Amino acid sequence: MAIDARDAAGFYATPLGRLTAALLRRKLVELWPRMAGLSVLGIGHTGPFLHVWREEARCIAVSPAYMGTAPWPAGQPGLSCLTEAEELPFPDLSFDRIILIHGLEQAEHARRTLREAWRVLKDDGRLIVVTPNRRGLWAYAESTPFGHGQPYSEGQLTRLLSGLFFQVEARATALYAPPFTSVPLLKLFGLAERCGPLLAPQFAGLAIAEASKAMHGMIPAGKRALTRRIFVNNNVLGMQAKPAKKSANMK
Structure with missing residues (x-):
């Protein structure tokens, strides 16, 4: 069952949510450090993340109709719209970058959502998909947005993207600490993120994949x-x- 956008916004207003968003934003910036002049589309609940590029890129957030809408973080102006993720209201080849956060695991039709992302992504564009990891604790934490919908293992996410003519260029993981709600325990997040990839990489909370469009196999329309x-x-x-x-x- 998909989480409501306002519930997701409520989570990101908590200490755990703010820490989660900050950690994930660092991961995104590591993958896409230079975004000057690019057009960026966020699908799902992406307001807490898109604003890291607001100073240099043109950002649009799309909230699927089944999730509803939520305001962007305070003091962060942005453009957003409510639509069907399987029928995006944009022409082909519209965006240089697309991110899906709370957009794939909660999609009513995940494959159709990715097809639409492929359509509106430029031929030299890049896509980032963030999903809860099937083996991680966050996929079962219903108090967070990652505890709803369909989780994926890293292999499942790679195969899904490859089967829809995306080529996975990079993979990453995040959220090795359990989803603590106690503020003192949140201090363990930094240590867990440093040690997790070495000690238990398969149990990360999130699976992250960056992909490009695989252009082979196209046929005339x-x-x-x-x-x-x-x-x-x-x-x-x-x-x-x-x-x-x-x-x-x-x-």
């Missing part, structure tokens, strides 16, 4: 090219591409 949609592999997308007419312009 034929008559449907008028919509500027790119069809990749009929069987994967579940669509039947019509043969292009000789006089038609091929995308």
Whole structure:
């Protein structure tokens, strides 16, 4: 069951939530340190994270209709909209970067969500997906947004992306400390993040994957090219591409 966006915002207003957001923002900046002039789309509940690039990039947050909306963090202006994650209201090849946080594990149709991300991502763009790790404690902590929806192991996430014509370029993990609510115990977070990858990497709370578009296997869109949609592999997308007419312009 998907968590409501306002419940997610409430979590990120707690001491545990603020620490979680700060830690995850550092991971994102490590993967994408330079974003000047780029366009960034956040799918899911991304307000606590997108604002790290607000000074240099054009950021838009999309909240799926089933989650509802929540305000951006105080003092952080941003553009957001409520829509269906499987039918994004943007043209093809619109964004340089896309992040999914609380956007895949809670999606009603995860594969369709990733197909739409593929469509609106530029050919040289990058995607980051953050999901709860199936083996980690955070996937079972219903007091946090990561304890709702479908968790993934690192291997499952990689196979899902690869099957939808993404190529995984980098993988990372985060949140090795249990989801403590006691403020004194939160001091263990830093130690856990340093020791966790060495002692028990498979039990991280989050699985993080950065991917690019795999351009091999594309076929002409034929008559449907008028919509500027790119069809990749009929069987994967579940669509039947019509043969292009000789006089038609091929995308």
